[in-house]
Amino acid sequence: MLPPRRIRPARLGAAGAGLALAVGALAACGGGGPDARDTANDLAAALTSGDVSKVPTRGMATDNQADLERIVKGLGEGNTQKVRVTKVVEQDGAATVTLSTRRVVSGAEWSYTTKASLVEADDQWEVDWKPSIVAPVKGDERLTALTVAGERGDILGAKDKPLVTQRPVVRVGIDKTRVKARAAGGSATALAELLDIDASAFRKRVEASGARAFVEGLVVRAGDAPADAALAKIPGAVGIDAELPLGPTRTFGQPLLGSVGDVTAEIIEDSKGALGPGDQVGLSGLQKRYDTQLRGRPGLEIAAIVSDPAVAPREVFTSEPTDGTSLRTTLDPKLQAAADDILGDVDPASAIVAVRPSTGELLAVASGPGGDGNDTATSGRYAPGSTFKIATALAFLRSGVTPSTKVPCTPTVTVDGRTFKNYSDYPSSALGKVSLTTAIANSCNTAMIATMNKAPQDRLADAAYALGLGRDVDLGVPAFLGSVPDTAKGTERAASMIGQGRIEASPLAMAVVAASVQDGRLVTPVLLPDLKPKDTSAPAKPLKAQEATSLADMMRAVVTDGSGRFLLDVPGPPVGAKTGTAEYGDEVPPRTHAWMIGTQGDLAVSVFVWDGDSGSATAGPLLEKLLRAAR
Known part of the structure; x- marks a missing residue:
């Protein structure tokens, strides 16, 4: 295992070149001659910028710039500085200047003071240049730095159970000290085939690396590493034990939780010196969005060294790292694992979202592998199809229609x-x-459209809004809570009644709709309990108790008398549901999204599959598995 704190060399490069600073001149001492303070301020500004080539130097025999670059080169590209004058003592044509430097090296801070001597000559002040002006070095010493990474914070689930934490991995690659140079390429090809990675690219990396390099091919979980016997057959192939922040399985909570890995060149550039080669950062999901919190602050070890290797480094500064802070979520480990497992064999993009209606806590947010790494569950935008009829039913109820009111369910309707x-x-x-309840239970499209005069488009949008669709809530992660236009005409208006047209929702949004019905109030989803959701939405017309009861009864009728009868034998409290199938694309016949939402006790679930035969046939079995897993 690697030690919990990793030490890496600082990055190499120029000493903060390009940093600009405007330094205000200090008040003059009086008199009409040159002022040592002006020269002192000019020196501080030059040191800050990293360019001292134009500083007036006594005798001009010293190459100031080369001295400065030699001293700070080992601090790396992440080295920047701010230098200011704190004191000037002038006497008999000489002055002593005290400089205060705040230097940032790879995100860690180092503050120190140095002194510079000025001499008045030829009606100007000149700097008696010495390396010790730049930093606390002696003679030909130069600086070198090591940054010390702190422990990365975990991502926690419900009851603060670790979801993503340090877990054992194996770094598999070629150790070029264990293979003859002429054979390294062949070993690389053989190992690439064993690891099922790009053999040509890996071979090029191995052959281009130094004679003593370890060239990593793949990092795998400890249980998935190639057997020692298989590696032993390839000269130079080794597996090195290490640790990485990982979930309990490869697919657990992906892509919501995200991943951690080595920084890229682009990330290094964007970090403005805070990161460099060898650092690890969050690359996606929560790991990326909350990387600063999870990563903490690095510690710093700076030493003065000379060219003679026999001379031991002289430590000039050290600071301890600050460990990252764990990120708390509401995810239930058991339910999340079940949702991920259920979607594991689903080929199209898919999602399952589970909510606790009484609190709004998100218990499972799963996006299937068919989504190619996209967060289908929270950010997908799809027509919700007939699952939206719950909102349509609420609009009807608010217009005087009752669950027993008869509505015309004909084979077709033309608009x-x-x-x-x-x-x-x-x-x-x-x-x-048939009654409205029967129409909802069996998902009659034509009844919804034929009765649309009872639910004008603005009232339809208001009803959806009261159930959580179309709200603007910042959950601390990218999330889409749906969109329902308040104006629509003709065929678009008809399509709106059955959850198509311009209506869009995410699986998260439809889980919120189900949760709002189940709890009888507008439910606001919560993922990060330490971050109160920022709801900038306009107020919604509250859901009345009788409205919620009627909607819940209709969802129950879907199971007892309609398209969700297969859920009748699910153990536990009564199950409510609504199926949904939404057409998309230009193909003839059109392809369809499959949806199903369900409720049971203090649980609301939404299931989505990009391509499916129907809500009951495709999404329904997945919903049933989740409900049974929750028991």
């Missing part, structure tokens, strides 16, 4: 020349004049 119909195997027993 502005476009024919809308029900799904292909819609039960004939639920056609004709």
Whole structure:
């Protein structure tokens, strides 16, 4: 295992070149001649900028710039400085200047004072240049630095159980000290084939590296590392034990939680010196967004050295690192693992979101592997199809329609020349004049559209808003809570009644809708308990108790009498549900998204599959598995 704190060499480069600073001149001492303070300020500004080539130097025999660059080169590209004059003592044509320097090296701070001597000559003040002006060095000493990384904070789940924490890994690669130079390329190819990585690219990296380099091919979890016997057959192939911040499994909570890895050149450049080669940072998800909190601050060890290796380094500064702070989430480890496992074999993009209605806590936020690393669960934008009929039903209730009011469920309905119909195997027993509850339970499209005069578009949008769709809430992570236009005409207006047209929602948003029905109030989702969600939304018309009861009864009817009957035998409290199928694209026949939302006790769930036959056939079995796993 690697030690918990990693020490790496500081980056090499120029001494903070390009940093500009305007230094205000100190008050003059009086008199009409040159002022030592002006020269002192000029010196401080030059040291700050990293360019002392124009500083007036006594005798001009010393190469000031070369001296400065030699001294600070070992501090690396992350080295910047701010120098100011704190004191000037002038007497008999000479002056002693005290300089205060605040230097930042790889994100760590080092403050010190130095002194400079000025001499008045030819009606100007000149600097008696010495290396000790730059830093506390002696003679031909130069500085070198090591940054010391602190422990990275964990990502925690419900009850502060670690989700992402330091776990054992193996760095598999080629150790060029263990293979003859002419054979290193062949070893690289053989190892690449064993690891199933790009053999040509890995071979080029191995052959281009130094004679004593270790060239990493792949980092794998300890349990997934190639057997020692397999590595032993490849000259130079080794596995080095290490640790990385990882979840309990490769897919756990991805891509929401994100990953940690080595910095890229672009990240180094953007960090303005705070990061460099060898550092590890969050590359995606929560690990990236909260990297500063999780990473903490590095410690710093600075020493003065000389060219003679027999002379021991002289320590001039040291600071302890500050460990990162763990990030708390509401995710339930058991439910999250179950959701990830359920989606593991789903080929299209998919998602499962589980919410605790009583608190709004997100218990599982899973995006399937078919999403190619995108956060389908929280950021996806899809037509919600018939799951949206819960909002349509609320708009009807607020217009005087009751659950028992008869609505016309016909095989088809035409609006502005476009024919809308029900799904292909819609039960004939639920056609004709049926109650609103029956229409919702069996997901009758034509009844919703035929009754749309009872739910004007602005009222439809208001009803959806009361259930959480279209709200502007900052959860501490990128999240889309849906969009419902308050104006629509013609076929778009008809499509809105069944969750299509310009209506969009994420799986997270539809889980919130289900949670709001289950708890009888507008539920605001919470992922990070230490960060109160910032809700900048306009107030919504509160959900009345009777409205919530009616909606919950309709969702229960989906299970008892409609398209969700397969959920009747799920153990535990009564299950409510709503299926959804949404057409998308230009193909004929159109392809469809499959949705299903469900409630049971203090649990609300949303399931989405990018391509599916129907909500009940494709998303339904996934919902059932999640509900059973939650028992």
